[in-house]
Amino acid sequence: MTNSIGKGWAAGLVSAIKDPKNCIISSEDAVVIRDKYPKAQHHYLVLPKADIADIFHLTLSHLPLLEELYLLAQNVIEVKRCVMDDFKIGFHAQPSMQRLHLHVISKDFVSDCLKTKKHWTSFNTELFLPYQDVTTRLKADGCIKRLTKEKIQQLTTCALECNQCEFVPKNVPDLKRHLFDHWTQKR
Template identity: 80%
Template sequence: MTNSVGKGWASGLISTIKDPKNHIISSKDAVVIHDKYPKARHHYLVLPKADIPDIFHLNLSHLPLLEELHLLAQNVIEVKSFQLDDFKIGFHAQPSMQRLHLHVISKDFVSDCLKTKKHWVSFNTELFLQYQEAYARLKTDACIKRLTKEQIQELTASALECNQCEFEAKNMPDLKRHLLEHWAQRQ
């Protein structure tokens, strides 16, 4: 399947992980970096050093690697002195970047880089595959299957529902204002 996004942009993660200056934490098998376009106040990516294009190329032999990625995700939260419950850890079910990567993202979603409905639904619908679900699917089915075109269309058309309360926004600026109110209440 060909990606319509420019090859340079889609493969940007590969060049980023090659420079050790970008590593927050690393192990023998993986590295943690800052997301260059964070969709929340805290947004990290955990990438394997092995060249695995995406979640659809995983098989049973990758279960230990997934465990390592998850351990590093938990470690970056701990190193940064945050609480695990304040983060989502998972994969995009419709990846746009080459190289498997696990998102570690704070649930506040306060960011200038959160601009479009596509950004929101990619983290706050089933387009975001929680780590535990991805691991379970791989263990049970020996692979992770793609969503159907219909499923993707339905999820992309989802309402802009707040991830912290029952508020439904009419547009992204409305949702972003609402998320800032949640953030201000926590301060």
């Protein structure tokens, strides 16, 4: 983002990782915080203390840092007494914030903050890059390449589909009701 809101939000992430009360877990190189607008019951961000704009600024030299981010992601799941299989860990392929962050998000997607199709597709299509895919691409290519405009268009306009079954909802409210049913059945 190049507007002032985007810059303010990026600055907000930087100040959030410096405030000890926001910290769930930290290491010498990174911090885990709650997402301010969680899109699921559990939604955390793992941010490096180093100023790295996004995944497109990663190089092979960042692999040890990425491993540290992933270890912290695993740790927060353990601290919250959750199960790894119930989570997605990865990066947005089309980042909306100007600071590198690894999402640790439960697959339930039950949240008042999940409001738009864009919220859903950013986590449940190829717009979400699993951690392992990012490290594999980085090792193979030395960088992370941007998706083409055509691919982004295809992914953002695809039909909604439940991430837990074959249900195809009419709209986001229909999807949210359906996801809530999944969630209550598991509890």
